[in-house]
Amino acid sequence: MAVLFDKVAIIGIGHIGSSLARVIKRDGLAGRLVTLDSNSLHRAKALELGIVDAATDDVAEAVGDADLVVLATPVGTYADLAAAIAPHLKQGAIVSDVGSVKMAVLRDVGPHLPEGVSFVPGHPIAGTEHSGPTAGFAELFQGRWCILTPPGGTAQAAVDKVRAMWESAGSTVEIMEAAHHDRVLAITSHLPHLIAYTIVGTATDLETTLQQEVIKFSASGFRDFTRIAASDPVMWRDIFLNNREAVLEVLQRFTEDLTALQRAIRWGEGDKLEELFSRTRAIRRSIIDAKQA
Amino acid sequence: MAVLFDKVAIIGIGHIGSSLARVIKRDGLAGRLVTLDSNSLHRAKALELGIVDAATDDVAEAVGDADLVVLATPVGTYADLAAAIAPHLKQGAIVSDVGSVKMAVLRDVGPHLPEGVSFVPGHPIAGTEHSGPTAGFAELFQGRWCILTPPGGTAQAAVDKVRAMWESAGSTVEIMEAAHHDRVLAITSHLPHLIAYTIVGTATDLETTLQQEVIKFSASGFRDFTRIAASDPVMWRDIFLNNREAVLEVLQRFTEDLTALQRAIRWGEGDKLEELFSRTRAIRRSIIDAKQA
Numbered sequence: 001m002a003v004l005f006d007k008v009a010i011i012g013i014g015h016i017g018s019s020l021a022r023v024i025k026r027d028g029l030a031g032r033l034v035t036l037d038s039n040s041l042h043r044a045k046a047l048e049l050g051i052v053d054a055a056t057d058d059v060a061e062a063v064g065d066a067d068l069v070v071l072a073t074p075v076g077t078y079a080d081l082a083a084a085i086a087p088h089l090k091q092g093a094i095v096s097d098v099g100s101v102k103m104a105v106l107r108d109v110g111p112h113l114p115e116g117v118s119f120v121p122g123h124p125i126a127g128t129e130h131s132g133p134t135a136g137f138a139e140l141f142q143g144r145w146c147i148l149t150p151p152g153g154t155a156q157a158a159v160d161k162v163r164a165m166w167e168s169a170g171s172t173v174e175i176m177e178a179a180h181h182d183r184v185l186a187i188t189s190h191l192p193h194l195i196a197y198t199i200v201g202t203a204t205d206l207e208t209t210l211q212q213e214v215i216k217f218s219a220s221g222f223r224d225f226t227r228i229a230a231s232d233p234v235m236w237r238d239i240f241l242n243n244r245e246a247v248l249e250v251l252q253r254f255t256e257d258l259t260a261l262q263r264a265i266r267w268g269e270g271d272k273l274e275e276l277f278s279r280t281r282a283i284r285r286s287i288i289d290a291k292q293a
Numbered sequence: 294m295a296v297l298f299d300k301v302a303i304i305g306i307g308h309i310g311s312s313l314a315r316v317i318k319r320d321g322l323a324g325r326l327v328t329l330d331s332n333s334l335h336r337a338k339a340l341e342l343g344i345v346d347a348a349t350d351d352v353a354e355a356v357g358d359a360d361l362v363v364l365a366t367p368v369g370t371y372a373d374l375a376a377a378i379a380p381h382l383k384q385g386a387i388v389s390d391v392g393s394v395k396m397a398v399l400r401d402v403g404p405h406l407p408e409g410v411s412f413v414p415g416h417p418i419a420g421t422e423h424s425g426p427t428a429g430f431a432e433l434f435q436g437r438w439c440i441l442t443p444p445g446g447t448a449q450a451a452v453d454k455v456r457a458m459w460e461s462a463g464s465t466v467e468i469m470e471a472a473h474h475d476r477v478l479a480i481t482s483h484l485p486h487l488i489a490y491t492i493v494g495t496a497t498d499l500e501t502t503l504q505q506e507v508i509k510f511s512a513s514g515f516r517d518f519t520r521i522a523a524s525d526p527v528m529w530r531d532i533f534l535n536n537r538e539a540v541l542e543v544l545q546r547f548t549e550d551l552t553a554l555q556r557a558i559r560w561g562e563g564d565k566l567e568e569l570f571s572r573t574r575a576i577r578r579s580i581i582d583a584k585q586a
């Protein structure tokens with residue numbers, strides 16, 4: 001692939017940032033790739049792995065002259081980071097990100113960006129429960145979706161360049177309203193994580209012997225939840241704090257449905273249980289058909 | 294391995310029954326292996342696969358002369374099946390099962406069994422979301438646990454033979470009180486399934502366009518729940534109806550914890566969220582250490 005950007009700066013060289021860095025290196029998308037990260041171990045690791053040309057904790061050095069700046073830290077850090085990078089952005093630069101919520105990103109980053117800088121927020125629908133630069137890999141985005149939520153009036157050329165980068169990563173790009181993104185992800189991602197954290201938390205409150213048995217016999221279903229509930233605490237704290245309304249709304253629906261099911265179990269209403277359990281199978285089939293399984 | 298039983302009868306040649314049949318054939322554990330199944334397609338398939346010597350819908354033919362009879366149908370069918378097989382059981386026969394609940398099995402099967410027949414209920418902690426004889430495979434039980442819950446006074450020789458069969462399948466056998474089994478499994482298996490069914494059910498109630506997007510972007514967490522929620526509806530209906538008290542008790546704890554989390558999100562209490570999300574990571578590590586991941 002041809003060089004898309006003379007200089008790219010990735011802020012946060014963790015699981016997602018380092019995966020993107022690997023793609024940019026592999027495909028030669030940038031003339032020069034620099035990372036800004038507050039974690040000196042991660043900076044050293046990124047250099048050792050050869051996935052960036054330079055690693056710094058100096059904002060001016062990282063984003064000065066950059067054609068593309070990608071925020072890849074927990075979304076709670078975005079407001080301060082945006083304020084810090086803004087004075088160093090060059091005219092014509094593109095600012096993007098990989099955060100799991102999008103309304104809050106428009107709110108926290110948008111107002112800081114100077115005239116002449118394009119803003120193309122993004123969210124790759126890919127990731128694991130692991131963190132840090134060693135957890136990254138270039139194939140992470142292959143065959144996955146990447147959602148972009150550029151605010152109205154964003155230069156088309158800027159959107160096209162960010163799109164080209166994600167397509168090079170093997171993703172299919174979808175343009176969406178930020179509010180809609182947050183509603184969809186509240187269902188597909190934020191609620192599942194909240195539920196998984198809760199059920200694993202419930203298990204950690206059990207007496208010690210019972211808890212040991214839960215670990216022992218986890219293969220019967222529980223195990224799948226523990227993988228999700230092993231995701232990064234700070235990242236997920238920031239997601240829930242920054243997509244509050246959409247999460248609370250879908251949580252309300254979920255709680256109503258759970259209460260109905262609880263009642264069906266209490267009163268021995270087998271038909272209701274079987275009907276729901278049959279309905280949910282169809283969704284699995286759709287996911288397999290959509291090749292997302 | 295040496296022949297453990299001259300004749301074995303497996304009632305229900307589905308996912309679990311056919312996996313056990315494959316083990317018995319592979320290891321030569323039975324002189325003769327017969328299945329009783331109400332589904333003629335499954336009987337034909339089992340014969341075609343060569344995993345049983347005979348397949349019938351005649352109770353006397355199946356269990357007459359059998360040294361071991363294993364129930365491997367949904368637990369809601371057990372009471373009627375026990376009544377039907379009882380008159381045909383020979384003296385010294387062992388009756389076992391693979392059902393996912395154990396108190397209800399003692400209640401439904403125990404009273405029907407004549408003097409001179411041993412009862413060794415069992416539950417292999419292994420399985421997938423698939424059903425039927427083609428979904429079975431001999432390695433399913435390898436490296437997994439199998440819990441046996443023989444009632445007090447069961448002949449040790451009978452327990453030892455059933456244990457030997459599961460050890461041949463590659464499982465580690467654990468003896469447990471039925472009530473304790475049901476409490477542990479309510480947490481590790483039944484609650485996770487209930488939650489997964491609920492969340493996928495909540496998604497099926499969304500408007501069509503939103504639902505399509507949920508399928509499209511399922512890789513962000515939701516997907517893992519759909520696999521669990523694709524499990525057999527009848528089997529799971531029977532599990533919830535037959536482990537009602539333990540499931541309702543643990544569901545109550547879960548709901549309290551979820552409400553607390555909901556409140557923390559509503560009031561922006563980031564510390565509480567981060568504290569819980571950090572605590573749940575430890576359980577995942579224990580599961581990996583216990584080699585159940």
Ligand SMILES: NC(=O)c1ccc[n+]([C@@H]2O[C@H](COP(=O)([O-])OP(=O)(O)OC[C@H]3O[C@@H](n4cnc5c(N)ncnc54)[C@H](OP(=O)(O)O)[C@@H]3O)[C@@H](O)[C@H]2O)c1
Binds near residue numbers: 100123127
């Ligand atoms: N993981 C996923 O599955 C996934 C999927 C899609 C999108 N996302 C989004 O991607 C972003 C990053 O997630 P991740 O999983 O890649 O996290 P990660 O592995 O923890 O990486 C974040 C990196 O940024 C550093 N950092 C944190 N605060 C910083 C700051 N103020 N300035 C500079 N560097 C800072 C971190 O250092 P420390 O480790 O010392 O904090 C770490 O090196 C999040 O916004 C998340 O919502 C994640």
Ligand SMILES: NC(=O)c1ccc[n+]([C@@H]2O[C@H](COP(=O)([O-])OP(=O)(O)OC[C@H]3O[C@@H](n4cnc5c(N)ncnc54)[C@H](OP(=O)(O)O)[C@@H]3O)[C@@H](O)[C@H]2O)c1
Binds near residue numbers: 310367424425
């Ligand atoms: N699947 C798991 O993950 C798992 C794990 C551990 C334990 N278990 C337990 O194993 C048992 C069987 O589950 P499975 O997944 O193997 O189910 P399955 O694949 O649906 O197999 C059950 C078989 O029994 C047949 N059957 C149903 N009712 C019958 C009756 N009254 N008389 C004779 N045959 C009958 C079924 O025919 P039809 O298909 O026509 O109904 C099917 O061939 C259940 O008690 C379950 O709790 C399951």
